[in-house]
Amino acid sequence: MDVPSKSNKGWQDIVTGKKTYTLKFLAAKILLGRLTRSIKDNPSPDNVSSGVEQLHNLLAQNAHVPSVQEDLKTIFG
Amino acid sequence: MRQEILSIEDARRKIAEGRILLLAGDEDALRQLPKGNWLAGTIPYFISHERGGLVSRELVFATDITDIVADVAIAQYDQNTLARVYAEGPKHGFSFIVIPASSPTHLAFALNAPNYKSFGVRPLIGWIAGVHLDDLGKRTPKVFNGMTGDVVEDGALVLQAELPPNKLAEIGIINLFEQGDGDILTFNHDGFASKDVLVNGEKRDFAAYLLKNKLDTKLPLVADYYGVMVNISFQGIDEAEGTVKFYAPVFSGIRYKHAKPVADYVKTFQECLGKECGGDTDKVVFSCNCILNYLYSELEGKKTDPFIGPVTFGEIAYQLLNQTLVYLEVKDF
Numbered sequence: 001m002d003v004p005s006k007s008n009k010g011w012q013d014i015v016t017g018k019k020t021y022t023l024k025f026l027a028a029k030i031l032l033g034r035l036t037r038s039i040k041d042n043p044s045p046d047n048v049s050s051g052v053e054q055l056h057n058l059l060a061q062n063a064h065v066p067s068v069q070e071d072l073k074t075i076f077g
Numbered sequence: 078m079r080q081e082i083l084s085i086e087d088a089r090r091k092i093a094e095g096r097i098l099l100l101a102g103d104e105d106a107l108r109q110l111p112k113g114n115w116l117a118g119t120i121p122y123f124i125s126h127e128r129g130g131l132v133s134r135e136l137v138f139a140t141d142i143t144d145i146v147a148d149v150a151i152a153q154y155d156q157n158t159l160a161r162v163y164a165e166g167p168k169h170g171f172s173f174i175v176i177p178a179s180s181p182t183h184l185a186f187a188l189n190a191p192n193y194k195s196f197g198v199r200p201l202i203g204w205i206a207g208v209h210l211d212d213l214g215k216r217t218p219k220v221f222n223g224m225t226g227d228v229v230e231d232g233a234l235v236l237q238a239e240l241p242p243n244k245l246a247e248i249g250i251i252n253l254f255e256q257g258d259g260d261i262l263t264f265n266h267d268g269f270a271s272k273d274v275l276v277n278g279e280k281r282d283f284a285a286y287l288l289k290n291k292l293d294t295k296l297p298l299v300a301d302y303y304g305v306m307v308n309i310s311f312q313g314i315d316e317a318e319g320t321v322k323f324y325a326p327v328f329s330g331i332r333y334k335h336a337k338p339v340a341d342y343v344k345t346f347q348e349c350l351g352k353e354c355g356g357d358t359d360k361v362v363f364s365c366n367c368i369l370n371y372l373y374s375e376l377e378g379k380k381t382d383p384f385i386g387p388v389t390f391g392e393i394a395y396q397l398l399n400q401t402l403v404y405l406e407v408k409d410f
Contacts, residue, residue, distance in 0.1 A: 026248055026395065027395050028197070029303040029304050029305045030197065030302050030305055030307075033300070033301070033303040041330055058196070058198055064410075066245075
């Protein structure tokens, strides 16, 4: 599965904690543990945008990893 | 076999053969090794297939990665340059890092790694070097660059391993601990020590809280990072300073709970194995376990197959962890 663009609303939903998923890729889980906390404390558009950027970058650079491909399907269908 | 205990003589022979080795051993043992394709950290505690948990100042633990890697290089970082460690990892491979315990680089990595700009973009696994517990305060942990002969007391050595196109690296954690049912504990700052804690939002003296509630400090604080349980181990209560000290930093805003007790380490460990890696352990290239698990679960002489390796002062699976086992799998791709 291709990595959806950063403008896809799914990215915002996950980093803001609006939607939660059971993911497999360890680095994404650890990163989300920090991002969701940070964005809960500071839900400014800049902070949300920064969170989307970091998560998108992590998954895009690991898009060939099977657990990442499974996670992308879990998040974006 | 990829992981095994070696005599100095056997280690010398493998180095002479040009094998690519990740080594762990007491400083005096490592100093007897010639230059070659190896990286090492100091620690005299290991878990082996043959003898289970053991302590030895004469033997070294070797992980031979010669047959799975396409190319390797060793990079050195310090606390100011370590932020590049993820971005500079091989595009198709993994980075293996060893940092001396209590060095400024260890503290910087512990506090800052989760905030490095490229956190996690490349697999990073490794451990924190230590010393025999009898040597605490007398000798310092070190890391060795076998290619150059350099011995480093403050810094991080990273073996950057490029994999063949048909191989893929993945990192996993086995954590015996889960959050208990007690209070929610939070902190107002990041750090390795704290005088105060927020107990369900109410500010309290942390040492007094631990003592009053008779909490077993052998059990860590546990945070839930989007489904990953991350431990913060207690180093102890400094009564003179009135602070509670940890082996890894607590982070502000994270919700911690005291861990549930683990009655039978080996039994729980075997249960975790099945759950965490589906029993397919043939792909495990490297693993290491925490010295607190070794001590508190009395692992000397006990086997934890198929996960063996050095017993460490901290584990690294992307970031610093405590009281955890971390492992690297290399799978066909």
